[in-house]
Amino acid sequence: MSESESLFNSGILTDERPGAIRPPCDKWKAKKSGLVIVECPQRIPCNPCATSCPTGAILPFEDINDTPVIDYEKCTGCAICVAVCPGLACFVVDLSFGKDKALYKLPYEMLPLPSKGDSVTCLGRSGEALAKGTVEAVIEPKRDKTYVIHVSAPKEFANDIRAIKVGG
Amino acid sequence: MTDISTDILVVGGGAAGLSAASEAASCGARVLVVESDLQLGGQLVKQTHKFFGSKDEYAGTRGYKIAGILLDEIEECGRGVEVLTNATVTGYYAEDKTFTVMRGEDSYSRIKARRAIIATGASERLIPFPNNDLPGVYGAGAVQTLMNVYGVTPGRRVLMVGAGNIGLIVSYQLMQAGVEVAAVVEAMPRIGGYWVHAAKIRRLGVPILLKHSIKEALGGRVVEGAVITELDDKFNPTGQERSVDCDVICLAVGLSPTTEILSHAGCKMRYVPELCGSVAERDRTMRTSNPDFWSAGDAMGIEEASAAMVEGRIAGLCAANSLGLPAKMEKLDEYWARLDHLRAGEVGEKIRSGIVKVSRGGWEACCNE
Known part of the structure; x- marks a missing residue:
């Protein structure tokens, strides 16, 4: 078993796969409010991302086990899927946010809850600290205790920052 | 020792049992749910994460909230569903179709039921x-x-x-x-x-x-x-x-189906590794080889709660139907379509191969007696 295969088998995305595709670069850079990145590379019986998407950007599933496919023309970066996905596998990254900084819209279900203006540590897929970020907004779209935290952090980590650590 | 009688006894008040009880009561059956824990809900009450599946299985809703939804459904059944908590079924006596149940530490009851749905779940390995x-x-x-x-x-x-x-x-x-x-x-x-x-x-x-x-x-x-x-x-x-x-x-090294009552009732059992233990043979209505016994959920093979809820509905519907009650049997196909969807992916492959080994078509004839 190769190292990347064994990493993947333990829950770390190592490359693009069906259900875990990056947005096309040109569209992504230009898109106000950002585009969704779904990291759901396994066929499991689950479809709330598609059924909750208000614009149909996450295409309807033919089979509930389908992995998500995205129509980036339709995605508005609203981050409803970020709040709804039971696997916390949806993220939105807005590259139009600033010159050097992107806005990361990340799912968050831990304590303590950060507040706007807080400095947090931005984490990669194996929990490694990548950068410091600033909390720009704390939203609870579905009022169900899954928060979507908007964090501004360096753009260079657009393909890596997927979680935050508050405090410590 | 008190005596209780009911149309359908549901053993276990978790995801499968509550779904079965609600479905059977909605067909007009008198249902008694016996739950060994102090409260209903089974494992659902401990699940703080959001469930997978589709809207039909409350996808995106946290498990303990799903328990609340099922309990509301039971509440709506009014007197159609009676509940005994802190009560453990200890045996089944086939000669008089009677169950014994221990209530709390020192009180016993006899339950006479025309049909039983065993939704006892699983135990940890x-x-x-x-x-x-x-x-x-x-x-x-x-x-x-x-x-x-x-x-x-x-x-x-x-x-x-x-x-x-x-x-x-x-x-x-x-x-x-x-x-x-x-x-x-x-x-x-x-x-x-x-x-x-x-x-x-x-x-x-x-x-x-x-x-x-x-x-x-x-x-x-x-x-x-x-x-x-x-x-x-x-x-x-x-x-x-x-x-x-x-x-x-x-x-967290796995679960085994809890099947003592099914064995006690003489249901044909079979060891199926894919279903994580010895489980009852069943037909499409979740009926076992003992025509008075249905079963659903983890007791029939370890699977997700979403599948347990659908199996429970099938068992409740079909057990009520067997009593001559007005059950909408056309729902059976819909429920099976949902189960097939849930089991269709790579994760469901093991379940599918296990279920084939214990599925029997032969008892369907007695389904409309």
Whole structure:
């Protein structure tokens, strides 16, 4: 078993796969409010991302086990899927946010809850600290205790920052 | 000793049992649910994560909220569903079709039921290792009960054994409760649970060590650590060992169907590894080989709660139908379509291959007696 295969088998995305595709670069850079990145590379019986998407950007599933496919023309970066996905596998990254900084819209279900203006540590897929970020907004779209935290952090980590650590 | 009689006895008030009770009562059956715990809801009440599946299985809703939805449904059935909690069915006497039930510590009742739906769920497996009797070694179910029912954290730092869905989800819940997870060890070369559950804890810094298992617990009076070992392709220790600082060892190494009553009732049983134990043969209506007995949920094979709820509906509908009540049997096809969808993916492959081994078509004829 190769190292990347064994990493993947333990829950770390190592490359693009069906259900875990990056947005096309040109569209992504230009898109106000950002585009969704779904990291759901396994066929499991689950479809709330598609059924909750208000614009149909996450295409309807033919089979509930389908992995998500995205129509980036339709995605508005609203981050409803970020709040709804039971696997916390949806993220939105807005590259139009600033010159050097992107806005990361990340799912968050831990304590303590950060507040706007807080400095947090931005984490990669194996929990490694990548950068410091600033909390720009704390939203609870579905009022169900899954928060979507908007964090501004360096753009260079657009393909890596997927979680935050508050405090410590 | 008191005597109770009912149309349909549902043994177990979890995801499958509550769904069965509600469905049977909606057809007009008098239903009695007997639950050994102090409250209804089974494992659902401990599940703080959002469920997968589709809207029909309450996808995106947290498990304990789903328990609330099912309890509301039961409430709406009014007197159609009676409930005994803190009551354990202890036996079945075929000669007079009577169940005995222990209520609390010292009161017994006899229940005469025309039909029974066994939704007893599952029990946790444990694995042997030196010192596994030290305080601090828990099953994952106990950890969930402590944290999510009683609001008590089990310790400071946990070693999780097993990376199936339960091991991964409970690791996440431990972190939500402010408990550190030192590592998850998994004997197989890949996680057994959903990949996204693993990714969730990986990005918070929890190592998942594949091809690793626990060798022994350390400590005098309580758990003070653990030794873990790497395994080779044949699951033998390679000699690569290390010690882990932890005060809790949480075992999430699988479940076994709870089937004593089904065996007691003479239902044809069969050992099916894919369903994680000895389970009853069943037809499409979830009826067993004993024509008075249906079963649903983990008792029929270890699977997700979403499937247990659909199986429960099938059993409730069909048990009511067998009593000549006005059951909308056309729903059976719809329920099976839902089950087929839930089991269609790669994760459902094991379930599908297991169910084939215990599915029998022969008893359907007696379904409309």
